[in-house]
Amino acid sequence: MIKATLKKILDLLFPKNYVCNMCNSEAYEPQNGICENCIRKLKRNTEPNSVKISQTDGYTWAFLFDKTTQGCIHRLKYFDCRYLGEFLAQFIAVEEEWQIDCIIPVPLHIKRMKKRGYNQAELIANALGKRLNIEVVSDVLVRVKDTKTQTTRSKSERAEALEHAFSVIKDVENKNILLIDDVCTTGATLTSCALELKNAKAANVYAATACYTPKK
Ligand SMILES: [Zn+2]
Numbered sequence: 446m447i448k449a450t451l452k453k454i455l456d457l458l459f460p461k462n463y464v465c466n467m468c469n470s471e472a473y474e475p476q477n478g479i480c481e482n483c484i485r486k487l488k489r490n491t492e493p494n495s496v497k498i499s500q501t502d503g504y505t506w507a508f509l510f511d512k513t514t515q516g517c518i519h520r521l522k523y524f525d526c527r528y529l530g531e532f533l534a535q536f537i538a539v540e541e542e543w544q545i546d547c548i549i550p551v552p553l554h555i556k557r558m559k560k561r562g563y564n565q566a567e568l569i570a571n572a573l574g575k576r577l578n579i580e581v582v583s584d585v586l587v588r589v590k591d592t593k594t595q596t597t598r599s600k601s602e603r604a605e606a607l608e609h610a611f612s613v614i615k616d617v618e619n620k621n622i623l624l625i626d627d628v629c630t631t632g633a634t635l636t637s638c639a640l641e642l643k644n645a646k647a648a649n650v651y652a653a654t655a656c657y658t659p660k661k
Contacts, residue, residue, distance in 0.1 A: 466532045467517045478532050486513045493540065496657060498632040500639035501624070502649040503543060506657035507536035510628050514656050518627055521565050530568025533627070533655035537573055543651050544621050548574045548581045551626040551638055552611070554591040569655055570625040579623070585615040586638060600631045607637040613645035624652040631658075 465472040465480035467487070472480030479487070488509035498504040508514045521529040539545065550570035558564060567583055574581035590610035598606065624638050629652075639650040 466529060467513055469516060469520065477535065483513055488513075489536070490657070493538070498629070498639070498652055499636045500643060500650065501635060501652045503540060503651040504629075504635070505538065505540065505653045506629060506655070507533065507538070508656050510656035510658040518656060521568070521627060522561075525562075527563060527568055530565060531572040534569045534572035534576065537569070537653050537655065539573070539577060539623065539653060540651075543623065543649070545577070545579050545623045545651065546620045548579050548623045548625055549586050549642075550581070550583055551624060551634055552583070552586050552588045554588040556591050566626045569627060573625060573653075582615075585613060585617060586641065587612050587614055600633065603631050603633040604636070607633050611638050611641045613641050617642055618646040619648045621649045622647050622651065624650060626652070626654045628656045629654040629658065
């Protein structure tokens with residue numbers, strides 16, 4: 446009884462400290478916003494540069510996209526949990542030798558942006574930019590093709606649908622760019638963005654995502 450009352454008081458005083466950002470369940474003093482159970486299950490990236498994404502000069506990710514992380518990504522994308530962008534960004538480690546000039550979030554099509562009200566990739570990019578003190582530019586790359594949900598498509602179908610789906614509308618010449626997205630599934634989105642940036646004479650295009658879906 447006393448314990449329950451104390452917990453209620455603590456919840457009022459420190460509400461966000463008592464919910465795990467991954468599984469959304471109550472947690473006692475979660476570390477970096479993650480409960481003990483999720484910490485045990487999370488698969489962090491332990492091998493930098495182990496995944497190659499076509500057209501990029503380097504790629505990194507923070508967590509594997511699996512049962513432990515999918516709830517968090519889902520709430521970030523569809524349930525207006527914008528604070529999760531900052532939460533996820535803290536786990537993205539960027540290679541110092543990349544010498545990034547600017548960060549560009551993978552854009553949403555204007556129709557989807559209007560419907561959702563925000564771009565989840567931009568939330569992650571903004572938090573990362575703030576931490577690394579690197580400029581975030583969200584008006585350089587635009588999505589000109591509104592591709593339908595990609596989850597049921599094969600890798601080649603995705604790549605085809607994403608061909609010329611993006612357009613570069615501002616100068617990126619000789620810049621080292623870091624592309625940011627929430628999840629990398631087949632890499633087709635990052636490849637398509639990187640190709641357009643390279644065509645616009647960007648020096649190097651790197652990419653980082655909060656989650657990575659392993660190849661089956
Ligand atoms: Zn948890």
